[in-house]
Amino acid sequence: MTTATRVCPGCDRPLWAAYKGRRVVATLEGLTRFAVQVRRCRDADCPRHNVSLRAEAEGAIALPQQEFGLDVIALVGRLRHVEHRGVAEIHAELTRRGVGICVRSVSCLLDRYDELLALSLSDPARLRRVVAEAGRVILAIDGLQPDVGHEVLWVIRDVLSGEILLARSLLSSCRADLAKLLGEVRSALQPEAEGAAGVPIVGVISDGQHSIRDAVAEALPGVPHQLCQFHYLREAARPIYEADRHAKVTLKKKVRGIRPIERAVEGRDDDEATAIRGYCAAVRTSLTDDGRPPLAASGLVLRDRLAKVAEGLDEVGAKKGLPKELTRLRAILAGGLEATDSAWPEVRAAFGRVHRAAAILRNKAGLDAAGVRRRFVGLMGEIGRHRDAAGGLDDAVGHFLKVTRSYWPGLFACYDTAGLPRTNNDLEQLFGSYRHHERRCSGRKVASPGMVVRGSVRLVSATATRLRPIERADLVPSDLAAWRALRGGLERRQEVRKMGHRFRRDPAAYLLSLKEIMIKPALPS
Known part of the structure; x- marks a missing residue:
């Protein structure tokens, strides 16, 4: 050729x-x-x-100085990200197809797949074509940090098309770094070159992190910035949720002794034994049913369910009388309910206001931002006026009002901007989906450090591979220099992690090697 x-x-x-x-x-x-x-x-x-x-056709077959074709690399990526196969399983499949390869090379080919596909998908011209179908862009930004103290994988995604516009690992999450990322996305979507068609950015959705707020204000002045209402409610209602959880723990400690009652009727098949096992099952199910913040008051739910079981036992006892097993169960429930009876009215009232806040923000009436804001002002005024009646939850109510004041400037932008979501949960779910698929491939219980080290390319490639089949032509690099620069940056970041592993394995030898580097005598000139 x-x-x-x-x-x-x-x-x-x-x-x-x-x-x-x-x-x-x-x-x-x-x-x-x-x-x-x-x-x-x-x-x-x-x-x-x-x-x-060199011949252009060569690049459509294999990368420079590589011994495996792009079709092999494409197959490795599909087996990993679509069929969730581990490295050993991919090696076995390639061997079955007649490709002579060692296990270590499979990991290298997977890295090449992630780099090439991410480079192809991040082409500014392609991104403009994709987002141009909607005629506008709404940005969602969030960070992922599996390891505290290490890099943060920041992702900027278009809400309307679902396209990942930028993914990059940063050592810090300060305003300047995030503003630079947003500036890169703005420059890619709105090029300054004459004749280039730009796509306007009409909104941003993120959580309430102050560095993100400042970065959006700096890089995208005048663009509506919606703060995630789920994050707002979770942070604002956290002390109320903790009070509910504390009361629930106290109630569960009092409701003990269910297992001896179940053992007492083992081997019996009569109707009475069946009913006793049914009541015990209801209590056990209630004790193991946990909720998640911010709206799930699991303690209140537990209290109400146990109260219903107790009421049912009272009705049976009034009509027929209770056997000794159910009499014991009723005494257990009575002890738990009476011990925590004073905690529930305050918790119930506080959660009622949290649910009212969520209903106002849900805005089923379809009001504009001004209308939703007026309703929310009324609710906050009511909470402030009745704060003295909160009793032991006075500080929790104060925390709710404080967080509301912090989030207030960004709570209502979504009602005046079509397509701007109320929450950033879609991007959070993307992270969760990636972690789920990574665990299926690797068998690890938690996310691997490579999720951030190579996440800037792996997250993009894994998401795209599950959406559509990737062929050899999709991996042909249009700019080999850009691919080499991308690969070099990832390898340097990975080398930093390797240095940390070496230090943890043998601190003395690691420090000695650094000392030798620093004091090595220079050769005479």
Whole structure:
């Protein structure tokens, strides 16, 4: 194969045939042997003097200095991200298909797949074409940090198209760094070059982190910024939820002794034994049913369920009388309910106001931002006026009002901007989906550090691979220099993690090696 052009792109002079390179590449069809005619410009004044120009068709088969074809790399990516196979399983499948490869090379090919696909998907021209279908862009931004003290994987995604516009790992989450990321996205979507069609950014959704707020105000002035209402309610209602949880723990401690009652009727098949087992099952199910903040008052739910069981036992006892097993169960329930009876009215009233706040923000009436704001002002005024009646939850109510004041400027932008979501849960679910698939592939219980180290390419490639089949043509790099720069940055970041592992394994040897580097005598000049 040879180059498609015989003219130097630098000086328009004829290119000379310099030499022929021969390659052997392992593909899914078997070993492929081909010769590549390399041409160079011999004009000493040309800026491309002695720069090798290789055949374009070569790049569609394999990467430079790589022994496996792009079709093998595409198969590795599909097996990993779609079929959730581990490295050993991928190696076994490639061996079955006749591709001679070692296990270590499978991991390398998976890295190449992530890099090439992420590079292809992050092309600014492609991103503008994708988001241009809606005619506007709504940004969602959030960070992922599996390891405290290490890098944070920041992701900026278009809400309308679901496209990941940028993913990058940062050592810090300060305003300047986040503003720079947002500025890159704005420049890609709204190029300053003449004749380039730009796509306007009409809204931003994020959580309430102050560095994100400041970064959006700096990089996207005048763009409506919605703060996630789920994060707001979870943070504002946290002390109320903790009070409910504390009362629930106290109630569960009092409701003990269910197992002896169940053992007492083991082996019995009569109706009375069946009813006793049914009541015990109801109590046990109630004790193990936990809720999640901010709206799930699991303690109140437990109290109400146990109260209903107790009322049912009282009704049976009034009509027929209770056997000794159910009499014991009724005494257990009575002890728990009486011990926590004073805690529930305050918790119930506080959660009632939290649910009212959530209902106002849900805005089923379809009011505009001003209308929702007026209703919310009324609720906050009512909470402030009745704060003295909160009793032991006075501080929790104060915390709710404080968090509301902090989130207030960004709570209502979604009602005046079409398509701007109320919460950032879609991006959170994307992170959760990625963690789920990573666990299925690796078998790890928690997310791996590589999730952040290589997350800037792996998250993008994994998401895209599950949406549509990726072929060999999708992995052909349009700019080899950009691919090498991307790969070099990822490897440098991974090297930092390796240094940390070496230090933890043998601190003395690690520090000694650094000391030798620093005090190594320089050679005489």
